[in-house]
Amino acid sequence: MTMRSTAEALDAQDPLAKYRQQFLINDPSLCYLDGNSLGRIPRETITVVENYLRHEWGTKLVSGWAQWIDEAQTVGDLIGRSALGATAGQTLCVDTTSVNFYQLCCAAVDARPGRNIVISDTANFPTDRYVLEGICKQRGLKLVLIDDDHGEEFVSTEMLAAVLSENVALVTLSVIQYRSGSLHDVAKLTKLARDAGALFVWDASHGVGVVPLQFDRDGVDLAVGCTYKYGNSGPGSPAWLYVSRAIQNKLGVPIQGWFAQEDQFEMGQGFERAPGMRGYQVASPSIVGLRCVSTAFSMIEQAGLPAIARKAAHGTELMIALHDAWLAPLGFSLVTSRDAKHRGGHITLRHPQARKISEAMRIFGNVIGDFRRPDCLRLAISPLPTSYAEVWDGFSRIRDLVATRKHDEIRESTNRVT
Numbered sequence: 340m341t342m343r344s345t346a347e348a349l350d351a352q353d354p355l356a357k358y359r360q361q362f363l364i365n366d367p368s369l370c371y372l373d374g375n376s377l378g379r380i381p382r383e384t385i386t387v388v389e390n391y392l393r394h395e396w397g398t399k400l401v402s403g404w405a406q407w408i409d410e411a412q413t414v415g416d417l418i419g420r421s422a423l424g425a426t427a428g429q430t431l432c433v434d435t436t437s438v439n440f441y442q443l444c445c446a447a448v449d450a451r452p453g454r455n456i457v458i459s460d461t462a463n464f465p466t467d468r469y470v471l472e473g474i475c476k477q478r479g480l481k482l483v484l485i486d487d488d489h490g491e492e493f494v495s496t497e498m499l500a501a502v503l504s505e506n507v508a509l510v511t512l513s514v515i516q517y518r519s520g521s522l523h524d525v526a527k528l529t530k531l532a533r534d535a536g537a538l539f540v541w542d543a544s545h546g547v548g549v550v551p552l553q554f555d556r557d558g559v560d561l562a563v564g565c566t567y568k569y570g571n572s573g574p575g576s577p578a579w580l581y582v583s584r585a586i587q588n589k590l591g592v593p594i595q596g597w598f599a600q601e602d603q604f605e606m607g608q609g610f611e612r613a614p615g616m617r618g619y620q621v622a623s624p625s626i627v628g629l630r631c632v633s634t635a636f637s638m639i640e641q642a643g644l645p646a647i648a649r650k651a652a653h654g655t656e657l658m659i660a661l662h663d664a665w666l667a668p669l670g671f672s673l674v675t676s677r678d679a680k681h682r683g684g685h686i687t688l689r690h691p692q693a694r695k696i697s698e699a700m701r702i703f704g705n706v707i708g709d710f711r712r713p714d715c716l717r718l719a720i721s722p723l724p725t726s727y728a729e730v731w732d733g734f735s736r737i738r739d740l741v742a743t744r745k746h747d748e749i750r751e752s753t754n755r756v757t
């Protein structure tokens with residue numbers, strides 16, 4: 340596993356290798372191991388967006404809305420069938436993950452009047468915890484956070500069962516933990532919450548486009564996620580929300596915008612909600628953003644999630660082998676599970692100097708990963724654009740850099756973003 344020829348052989352047999360050239364790669368010597376944070380840009384996106392600007396917005400002007408008006412639903416359906424295991428009519432591509440999370444969590448707690456507890460975990464992504472704090476404060480609910488802010492940051496069925504009761508309205512977790520990379524058991528945890536009468540909102544931001552989610556099969560009620568990580572749709576690209584058909588007309592979101600109005604262009608008095616997923620749409624979607632999403636998710640659909648997930652498993656296995664051989668002797672330890680069934684596309688390593696190492700990697704090694712407090716370094720394979728050789732080169736540069744203590748040259752960081 341530690342020979343470069345092993346990585347080269349994996350690339351030679353890789354059924355997804357052809358996708359790398361479909362991405363814009365300006366610097367071939369860069370090892371980009373941060374596709375779990377922001378994916379690379381597909382070349383096609385540049386053409387699609389330019390065509391949209393010139394030949395749709397530029398030419399059709401406001402008449403274009405006749406074609407654009409339902410695009411949040413059609414692009415939502417594409418995300419659903421390519422990456423979520425969701426049949427049509429259950430996914431919308433709109434707004435941001437944070438806004439969608441607020442919308443669906445409010446919808447869930449409002450659908451369980453008389454229950455006053457919301458459950459999440461301490462290791463969950465900050466926006467989720469902050470939004471929940473706000474919802475609980477506004478509605479007088481109690482927020483219970485399962486303490487898993489250590490080790491693999493994994494919430495087991497036993498840990499959830501221990502805090503469930505007939506007073507729980509909502510349970511919400513991330514499919515993959517943003518920091519440790521742990522993958523939760525979506526089907527089992529959802530069933531446990533449902534059996535206790537609670538609704539579950541999943542945040543699949545770190546899972547979408549890299550693990551084969553099966554929302555319809557797994558009985559998922561509600562979920563949100565972004566499109567800019569393994570979705571490769573660009574910084575701030577529209578996010579998505581999923582509401583299972585069975586509960587769509589039983590729940591309502593707090594922001595009642597005009598896109599959810601049954602007779603939208605009647606522009607009449609009083610809100611009358613459209614049935615189905617349109618009832619969850621607030622406002623005019625970003626059509627430029629939707630084109631970025633549809634281009635990138637069409638590539639995911641063509642490549643197929645099973646093949647993408649297989650490459651993520653092999654790529655993270657290669658990373659773990661290189662960590663064991665090269666990085667563990669230099670003071671690193673592995674946080675993420677060694678079992679590929681319990682992780683997605685990124686692994687997390689702990690090192691007391693992780694922040695300096697992450698910066699030194701960019702400055703001296705031309706390797707991009709990222710640092711997460713307090714001492715974590717995240718490294719990812721994004722199966723469509725990343726090659727196995729890119730992973731190997733990145734790890735060998737990290738090894739050389741830390742072995743020669745180049746990171747000691749890094750001073751206090753002035754960068755607000757890590």
Ligand SMILES: Cc1ncc(COP(=O)(O)O)c(C=O)c1O
Nearest residue numbers: 435436437464466517542544565
């Ligand atoms: C798990 C998770 N949830 C939510 C968000 C926030 O997404 P947004 O800024 O699109 O609201 C992120 C961002 O990285 C995330 O990783």
